[in-house]
Structures are given as C-alpha cells and as structure tokens.
Amino acid sequence: MKSSNELRTLLRSIDHKSYPAYKSLAGTYQFGSYLLSIDHVQGDPFASPSSLHVEIPHKNAGFPTFTYEKDCSRIALQDFLTRRLASQFEDFNFKAKGSGKSGLLSITRCGQEVLERSACQITAAGITARFHVGFPAFGRTINAGELEKILFDFLPRCVENSFFYRKLDGKQVEQAVFLAEDQEAVRHILKEEKLAAFVANGSILPRKSGVSDLPLKDSVPFVSPASMERTFTLPHRGKITGMAIPEGITLIVGGGYHGKSTLLEALQNGVYDHIAGDGREFVITDSTAVKLRAEDGRSIRNVNISMFINDLPNKKDTSVFSTPDASGSTSQAAGVVENIEAGSRLFLIDEDTSATNFMVRDDFMQQVISRDKEPITPFLERARDLFEKAGISTILVAGSSGAFFYIADKIVQMDCYRPVDITDKVKALCKDHQAPRTQAPGFAVPSFTRALPPYGRGRQGGSDRRGRDYGRGRDGGSRHEHMKIKSFGKDSFSLDKETVDLRYVEQLADSEQTSALAHMLRYALEQVIDGRKSVQQTVAVLEDLLNKKGWEPFCSSYVPCGLAKPRTQEIFACLNRFRG
Numbered sequence: 001m002k003s004s005n006e007l008r009t010l011l012r013s014i015d016h017k018s019y020p021a022y023k024s025l026a027g028t029y030q031f032g033s034y035l036l037s038i039d040h041v042q043g044d045p046f047a048s049p050s051s052l053h054v055e056i057p058h059k060n061a062g063f064p065t066f067t068y069e070k071d072c073s074r075i076a077l078q079d080f081l082t083r084r085l086a087s088q089f090e091d092f093n094f095k096a097k098g099s100g101k102s103g104l105l106s107i108t109r110c111g112q113e114v115l116e117r118s119a120c121q122i123t124a125a126g127i128t129a130r131f132h133v134g135f136p137a138f139g140r141t142i143n144a145g146e147l148e149k150i151l152f153d154f155l156p157r158c159v160e161n162s163f164f165y166r167k168l169d170g171k172q173v174e175q176a177v178f179l180a181e182d183q184e185a186v187r188h189i190l191k192e193e194k195l196a197a198f199v200a201n202g203s204i205l206p207r208k209s210g211v212s213d214l215p216l217k218d219s220v221p222f223v224s225p226a227s228m229e230r231t232f233t234l235p236h237r238g239k240i241t242g243m244a245i246p247e248g249i250t251l252i253v254g255g256g257y258h259g260k261s262t263l264l265e266a267l268q269n270g271v272y273d274h275i276a277g278d279g280r281e282f283v284i285t286d287s288t289a290v291k292l293r294a295e296d297g298r299s300i301r302n303v304n305i306s307m308f309i310n311d312l313p314n315k316k317d318t319s320v321f322s323t324p325d326a327s328g329s330t331s332q333a334a335g336v337v338e339n340i341e342a343g344s345r346l347f348l349i350d351e352d353t354s355a356t357n358f359m360v361r362d363d364f365m366q367q368v369i370s371r372d373k374e375p376i377t378p379f380l381e382r383a384r385d386l387f388e389k390a391g392i393s394t395i396l397v398a399g400s401s402g403a404f405f406y407i408a409d410k411i412v413q414m415d416c417y418r419p420v421d422i423t424d425k426v427k428a429l430c431k432d433h434q435a436p437r438t439q440a441p442g443f444a445v446p447s448f449t450r451a452l453p454p455y456g457r458g459r460q461g462g463s464d465r466r467g468r469d470y471g472r473g474r475d476g477g478s479r480h481e482h483m484k485i486k487s488f489g490k491d492s493f494s495l496d497k498e499t500v501d502l503r504y505v506e507q508l509a510d511s512e513q514t515s516a517l518a519h520m521l522r523y524a525l526e527q528v529i530d531g532r533k534s535v536q537q538t539v540a541v542l543e544d545l546l547n548k549k550g551w552e553p554f555c556s557s558y559v560p561c562g563l564a565k566p567r568t569q570e571i572f573a574c575l576n577r578f579r580g
Helices: 004-013 019-025 071-092 144-163 170-192 260-269 328-341 363-368 383-390 402-406 423-430 511-528 535-549 568-577
Strands: 027-031 034-040 050-057 120-122 126-133 195-200 207-209 212-215 229-234 238-246 249-253 283-285 290-292 300-303 321-323 346-350 393-397 410-415 418-421 485-488 492-495 498-501
Touching: 004 019, 004 027, 004 144, 034 144, 050 144, 071 120, 071 126, 071 144, 071 170, 126 144, 170 195, 170 229, 170 283, 195 260, 195 393, 249 260, 249 383, 260 283, 260 346, 260 393, 290 328, 300 328, 300 568, 321 328, 328 568, 383 393, 402 423, 410 423, 485 511, 492 511, 498 511, 498 568, 511 535, 511 568, 535 568
Parallel strands: 249 393, 249 410, 290 346, 346 393
Antiparallel strands: 027 034, 034 050, 050 126, 120 126, 195 238, 195 283, 207 212, 229 238, 300 321, 410 418, 485 492, 492 498
C-alpha cells in the first residue's frame, strides 16, 4: 500500500502526458483516516468515468453500533450515507475543469426505496463507498493539477462530511435507522397476525407523475375502513393505525379513476422499505408478494402449467410446457407456477394487465363453448385452492366480472380514493344471483425439480457453440470477461448478445437491480447451472454466495458502483426469461 504523498508525486510526474498514463495510478493509497483505491481508470476523457472506492474503519467513522448491528438498520444506514455522499458531490461536481467527463463526481442516485447497494457497504471492518470520478484532461492530455484538486481537496471534504459520525446530525441518522426498524416490526406483525399487507392511515399513495416516484402533493390521504382498521405498537414510533388486509382473497373494486390501480401499485412496491417523506413509509406488503400479468411473447421452459392449461389440440404436454413465444394465458399461467416455485405467498393481479380468458369464463361463454373444448381452467377456479391448499393469498383489482365476488374474503371499494369495506353488502347480493363455477377438480401443486440446461459445458472449461472459451481460466479462477454485459436501464440487459427482457417484472425498483441480475446470471451460467441443479437450488446458491461473500464473486476485477440487491422472486424471473 502506498501513501497519499506517493500518489501526489506520481500524479505530478505524469502531468501533460497522454491520457492512458493515468492508468499508472491504479492501486490503494493511505489518506490518513481512510484508504483510497483507484480500481479502474477510464480510457479517455469521453469514456465512462473512472471507478474508485474509499474504506473507513469503524474506529475512525465512529458510528454507534446500534446503527448497523441489525440487517434492516445496516441497510438503512448504508442508504443514508449514499444519499449523503451524493449531496456532497453536488457541491463539487465539475468544479475541476477539462474536456469530456473531466471533473465529474458521482455515486448512485437513490430512489424512494431503500435498497442494499454496492455503492455503500458496511461490514465488520468498516464502511466501503464506491463512486465515479472523471479524470481531468485538456483534449486527451492529462491535467494532473485538476485531478490533484479532486483527490486531495474535494474528495477528503466529501468523505469527512459523509462518513464521520461527528460531522453528521446524529438525530437524522437515528431517524433513518429507527424508521427501518419500525418497518421491519410491521413485517413481523404481518406474519404473526396472518396478514397480507398493511396501509397506514395518512399514507400518500398517488405519485407525482408516470415518470416520478415522488408523492403527489395535495392528494387524498389514505384512511382505513373502520371494519379493517388495526392498531399496532412499534418500537420507536409507538402506535400506528391503518388498514390490515388479511390473508386470503381480497378484491379491490370501484369505478374508473377512483384509485384501484394506485392502491395495488402501492402494495406491489410495499415489498421494499421507503424513505421518510415518501408517503408510503408504512405501506407494507408480504415481502414475497409478486405482481402477476400477461406477457405475450416471453419464453417458457419446462414449466408445469397443467393446473391451468390442459388437453391442447396439438396434444402438447403442459406438464413440461415450453415455448419461445407464449400467449397471454400461457405466460400468466407460467407466471403463477414459477412464482409458487419462487416461494411467493401473495399474488397481486390487475385485470387490466391480465389475459381475460385466463382469469374468468362467464356462464354464457361456457354454454357456447363447452368445457371439453376449452383447455383453460381460469384463475377464478384455482384461487380458492391456491389459498386453502397452498397458502398463497391473492389481492385482485377487478372491474369487469362479478364472478370474483363469490370467492372473495374481503371486498374493498375505492370511492374517490377512499377505501370502503363492502364485503357484507356484496355477499348479501350474491345470494340473489346464481353462483358461477368457482372451483375445479384436480388441483395439485407441482413438484419443482426442473433444471436449467448448461450454457456450453459448464464450469470445467471448454468452448461454446460459437467457439469461444469459457469456464475457468488457466489459474483456476473464474473468467467473466468474455461474456459481455450491456444494460438498458431497468427494463432489460444483454448477456453474451442474448437479451433478457424484464419489462414486465414490475417490482424491479431500480436499474441497479437489473445490472445486479445480469452479473448474477453470468455467474450462474459459468459456475452454477450444470443441468442437474434445480432452479430452486441454483437461486439458493446465488443468494447464499451474495449474503456470505458480497458482490465480489459476481464481478471480474473489481466491484463497481451501480449494483442493487434484487429479491428472490426477481432472480427467479431473470433465470426464467433467459432464452439462451
């Protein structure tokens, strides 16, 4: 390890040289109370900025142990510190001059959700923060004086004002940690009280716009119906009151533009904690909840959808169903089964984004097209068994068919953005109408033993179908460089020129989760998937590795700033949508 003075000397020695000479700076340097590592140097001033990280030991950072001893508080503190460093960088961004990205200082832009990110990690040793710096240049000539200004003036001030407890408002740190612990307490209450979700009174559910996650100003605060209202006592906030949605089948109904989909969208994002001021801090949903929808055109591989689809005219075996181009109904059927496999205990469904023939068939249609000519068993006839025999609840936004009233345990009407419990009223009306068929025989949860085929010849090395080598390098270490990743925001990424489409995996909250999925899939293809491990076993290996060893195994030469931990359900979704 070199000293900061050696870095200064080296930096001055390459001043006015050609830009690639910056690469000689790579390494780790002692800067008094922290270490600075230059992990990757950009190729020219117009390329992606250089990657750096700092490490601050706990004894220097000085944060009280209670702020990071629990997982929920640690993740909240990491999030707080990431936002803090981002705000500090704003004061110095592009203050160093030059061409291209010269003078850029950047770190992850956090949204409303609190996610575990590679940008800031707290371990037993201390705090690690990863970020980007645009190394300054005039044209393509090194401007060492401006980089010296960044590394020896701007950056030390940002680090000290972000990662040293004595420089922070202790009350703000405490509030961020305590909010996370209260949110975690609600999640424990959901399990203990057999609840699917909770929405606190006073929550602000609508968002500012279709492209903004910020709360909408002057919107109607949420108020629970009295019949569904529960009060819980949290460790820091004290008493909190709101609408408790029980396990089972819950319908959300109402006229157009009255807030049905807004409530469902808030619930689907309630699998994540949110920052203070978001309005949805205490919209808490079962952490395994999955939003299901039709995905025309997606690929399906060896999924047992016979619970919903059977006796196809082409005699295709639906117990091991595969297709490169699924219909709306087959894609939604596969989504149900795949997410049972992923361990989901709650399905969230909006009729507007579902395949109609998958959801329900009315009596008149059944008279015209007899049951023996219809291969689809609709979700209406499976929802009750999914709950009673498989323990999977459903929250469904329904607007076109009254058939779902007959299977619902709770019916909530959204009326001018306010929820009204109309369960008793609707159940009384149901007695005056002929009940539709709401259950079908032959319900059975599939056994989940399906394995993914190996990509090439697996971890022993060799060559793939295009003649490129893969697997382990000559030194026995993992090789990633040949499988190139290209991310396209939150919606998709390409790996080895194979695009993975995640547009309809609606609970991905951040593009950094998509980037993390790309790295995890690459590792799985090279090191885990062997044609014998089941999909469940593959995901378990990936999660165990991430939990125990962090991001390092999934990255090549260094851990980048720009990865966020996905849920188990999104890892399954990624594997299931990889066509390669």
